[in-house]
Amino acid sequence: MADQPTNETVHTLTPAPPAASHAARISETPLPRKPKQDRAPEDDPGIWRMSRRNILWVGGWLAFFGFIVTSTIGALRYMFPRVLFEPPTKFKAGRPEDYVVGEVSEKFKDEKRVWIVREREGFYAIIAICTHLGCTPRWLPSDNKFKCPCHGSGFYKTGINFEGPAPRPLERAYVGIADDGQLEIDRSVKFLYEKGEWGKPGSFLEYKG
Amino acid sequence: MLTQLRDQFRKTEVYKSIFRHSYQDTQRNRALQIVDNVFLHLHPVRVPRHATNLGYTWGMGGITFLLFIVLTITGVILMFYYRPTAQYAYEDMKYLMNDVPFGPLIRNMHRWAAHAMVLTVMLHMFRVFLTGSYKPPRQFNWVIGVILLVLTLLLSFSGYLLPWDQLAIWAVTVGTNMARATPLLGHEGPFGPELGLRPDNDVRFVLLGGTEVGPPTLLRFYVGHCIFLPLIATIFMIVHFWRVRKDGGISGPPPGKNNF
Numbered sequence: 001m002a003d004q005p006t007n008e009t010v011h012t013l014t015p016a017p018p019a020a021s022h023a024a025r026i027s028e029t030p031l032p033r034k035p036k037q038d039r040a041p042e043d044d045p046g047i048w049r050m051s052r053r054n055i056l057w058v059g060g061w062l063a064f065f066g067f068i069v070t071s072t073i074g075a076l077r078y079m080f081p082r083v084l085f086e087p088p089t090k091f092k093a094g095r096p097e098d099y100v101v102g103e104v105s106e107k108f109k110d111e112k113r114v115w116i117v118r119e120r121e122g123f124y125a126i127i128a129i130c131t132h133l134g135c136t137p138r139w140l141p142s143d144n145k146f147k148c149p150c151h152g153s154g155f156y157k158t159g160i161n162f163e164g165p166a167p168r169p170l171e172r173a174y175v176g177i178a179d180d181g182q183l184e185i186d187r188s189v190k191f192l193y194e195k196g197e198w199g200k201p202g203s204f205l206e207y208k209g
Numbered sequence: 210m211l212t213q214l215r216d217q218f219r220k221t222e223v224y225k226s227i228f229r230h231s232y233q234d235t236q237r238n239r240a241l242q243i244v245d246n247v248f249l250h251l252h253p254v255r256v257p258r259h260a261t262n263l264g265y266t267w268g269m270g271g272i273t274f275l276l277f278i279v280l281t282i283t284g285v286i287l288m289f290y291y292r293p294t295a296q297y298a299y300e301d302m303k304y305l306m307n308d309v310p311f312g313p314l315i316r317n318m319h320r321w322a323a324h325a326m327v328l329t330v331m332l333h334m335f336r337v338f339l340t341g342s343y344k345p346p347r348q349f350n351w352v353i354g355v356i357l358l359v360l361t362l363l364l365s366f367s368g369y370l371l372p373w374d375q376l377a378i379w380a381v382t383v384g385t386n387m388a389r390a391t392p393l394l395g396h397e398g399p400f401g402p403e404l405g406l407r408p409d410n411d412v413r414f415v416l417l418g419g420t421e422v423g424p425p426t427l428l429r430f431y432v433g434h435c436i437f438l439p440l441i442a443t444i445f446m447i448v449h450f451w452r453v454r455k456d457g458g459i460s461g462p463p464p465g466k467n468n469f
Binding site: 079080081084086133134135150188 | 425
């Protein structure tokens with residue numbers, strides 16, 4: 001701190017010739033101010049006081065991120081196929097009188113993963129996907145139950161779980177009568193017992209014959 | 210005569226342009242030989258004495274990397290006979306195991322190395338945890354390591370489908386059913402139905418290329434297994450090894466303790 005006064009004196013004593021001569025030159029020749037290319041005019045009041053450099057900077061980054069974002073969206077969309085080569089979820093399952101009362105039909109199990117059960121009062125369709133981890137259970141007629149080979153989950157003929165790790169009953173699919181009198185099953189329409197959907201129309205087809 | 214020829218060869222422009230240093234056993238030459246070679250430079254110039262202490266490092270990271278190389282080579286060899294379509298995949302696997310010369314050897318190498326790699330990655334992680342090698346300045350490398358663990362498991366899982374037998378299909382069915390319950394992304398997960406997700410537009414659909422494990426799934430898993438995941442894993446491995454070097458080399462016992 002003690003040095004500062006001396007510094008100041010030195011500073012004041014030092015002449016500043018460049019500034020002086022510069023000022024002198026300007027006062028001597030009042031040249032019209034050239035508009036600079038990379039700067040907006042100083043009296044421009046607008047919010048668009050942007051230099052060419054700024055516009056290019058913004059535009060460049062916009063283009064860059066625009067490209068990245070659109071190509072990412074495009075790549076994501078690419079992974080969702082439009083056409084599926086899978087069996088249709090809705091199918092006709094033959095005439096209802098061809099089913100025997102009390103029988104669990106495995107006719108459509110391999111192809112459609114659906115059991116069609118004929119009871120005295122009518123039909124219901126059980127989706128053959130174990131509610132534990134998604135394996136295909138087996139219908140064991142001698143034990144009168146569905147049994148999953150993966151982890152041993154067991155289900156009654158109604159689809160209610162009673163043993164093993166399965167946390168909820170098997171799901172039921174839509175069953176109805178098509179215009180031509182055949183049974184019609186739609187796997188994509190599901191009825192879940194735990195949501196109280198087994199009483200809904202479509203979950204059970206009343207049929208006496 | 211031979212010595213003369215060798216000495217003559219060493220004086221040639223070709224030799225000197227490739228091997229820039231003589232074998233004179235000086236500290237500087239040793240270091241330069243490592244640094245100036247594109248393959249050797251991946252290795253540290255100086256290896257600390259404790260790095261050779263297997264009791265400390267278990268060598269699990271190195272073994273994992275070795276297994277990754279084995280898997281890459283055997284995997285490429287397997288690609289010569291394996292076609293990733295539902296029609297051929299299982300047959301090609303059988304063909305490899307029964308009729309291709311050395312086919313069983315290569316496939317078994319690939320299979321066992323894959324199993325071993327999952328194990329060594331976990332043991333490596335365990336060792337790093339036990340020795341506290343995740344602590345600063347190595348926290349970031351621990352994160353990279355966790356990503357590599359996930360990639361290893363994904364590689365293992367995706368490879369599991371490729372034999373296209375019952376075991377493979379059902380294991381992947383079970384595994385990908387978890388994706389149904391992903392929050393916000395799966396059609397059976399929290400907020401899934403509210404966001405309008407169905408079996409044919411959620412994250413599982415992207416993984417499988419359909420609503421169930423089928424031919425598109427095989428192709429997707431194949432591409433992921435052979436191209437996408439190894440590429441990502443390689444990038445993360447580069448960062449992983451780089452960080453080991455930058456964070457002070459292979460971790461060892463605290464300095465001053467001669468506990469080996």
